[in-house]
Amino acid sequence: MMEPRPAEELVEAARGVGVTEPRLLDAVRVVRRCDFVPPEFRVFADEDRPIPLPHHQVTTQPSLSARMIEALTLTGTEHVLEVGTGYGYQTALLAKLAGFVTSIERWPDLAAQARHNLAAAGIDNVRVVVGDGTGGVPDGAPYDAVLVSAAFPTVPPPLAHQLMSGGVLVQPIGPGGADEVTLFQRTAEGLVRVEPFLRARFVRLYGRYGYP
Ligand SMILES: C[S@@+](CC[C@H](N)C(=O)[O-])C[C@H]1O[C@@H](n2cnc3c(N)ncnc32)[C@H](O)[C@@H]1O
Numbered sequence: 001m002m003e004p005r006p007a008e009e010l011v012e013a014a015r016g017v018g019v020t021e022p023r024l025l026d027a028v029r030v031v032r033r034c035d036f037v038p039p040e041f042r043v044f045a046d047e048d049r050p051i052p053l054p055h056h057q058v059t060t061q062p063s064l065s066a067r068m069i070e071a072l073t074l075t076g077t078e079h080v081l082e083v084g085t086g087y088g089y090q091t092a093l094l095a096k097l098a099g100f101v102t103s104i105e106r107w108p109d110l111a112a113q114a115r116h117n118l119a120a121a122g123i124d125n126v127r128v129v130v131g132d133g134t135g136g137v138p139d140g141a142p143y144d145a146v147l148v149s150a151a152f153p154t155v156p157p158p159l160a161h162q163l164m165s166g167g168v169l170v171q172p173i174g175p176g177g178a179d180e181v182t183l184f185q186r187t188a189e190g191l192v193r194v195e196p197f198l199r200a201r202f203v204r205l206y207g208r209y210g211y212p
Pocket of ligand 1: 057058059060065083084085086087088089090091104105106107110131132133134149150202203204205206207210
């Protein structure tokens with residue numbers, strides 16, 4: 001099988017969308033995306049584009065993942081909640097940047113593959129759970145940061161409640177397919193919209209507080 005090239009192309013793509021955080025660029029450099037995609041798409045893994053997953057899902061484009069992670073301004077100690085694990089590539093990047101990552105995926109086979117991929121990559125500061133991520137993962141709360149990888153017009157209330165005071169949340173806000181990736185912060189008054197910082201096309205967020 002042809003071995004994919006080193007991830008320098010993905011590092012350049014991340015820089016191209018404005019990512020400057022050196023730890024994040026290093027994470028993009030060292031995490032082998034080819035180990036987080038279905039085998040038939042391995043040869044495309046170092047191209048900055050989405051890759052199909054089972055159940056009509058797609059991976060997030062790596063530069064977009066990097067830009068969303070940068071918006072969380074992680075320092076290395078945080079507990080992060082990720083909603084929508086997929087095959088675990090973005091989870092792996094988060095695990096390099098934070099203290100611990102709890103990630104929730106609604107499809108059990110995707111979660112199982114993500115667990116396998118993360119363990120094979122030697123990443124052990126993560127927990128992948130199966131379920132409806134619009135309800136968050138209460139037993140790990142409160143979180144310092146939340147990253148939602150699917151789109152809905154509003155933030156599911158449980159995610160805001162499970163965020164620590166001062167904590168940040170990034171979610172694509174929109175119907176899915178034409179969305180504004182938006183940064184929020186939990187304050188004493190509740191969840192405050194800080195700014196939309198990127199337009200992108202995401203798959204839909206399904207669940208009790210998402211699409212039915
Ligand atoms: C665009 S993919 C992103 C996957 C991964 N984060 C990546 O970077 O490749 C969105 C993922 O969110 C999952 N998803 C959608 N709604 C969900 C929900 N309510 N709870 C958990 N996962 C959900 C989908 O099954 C899919 O795997």
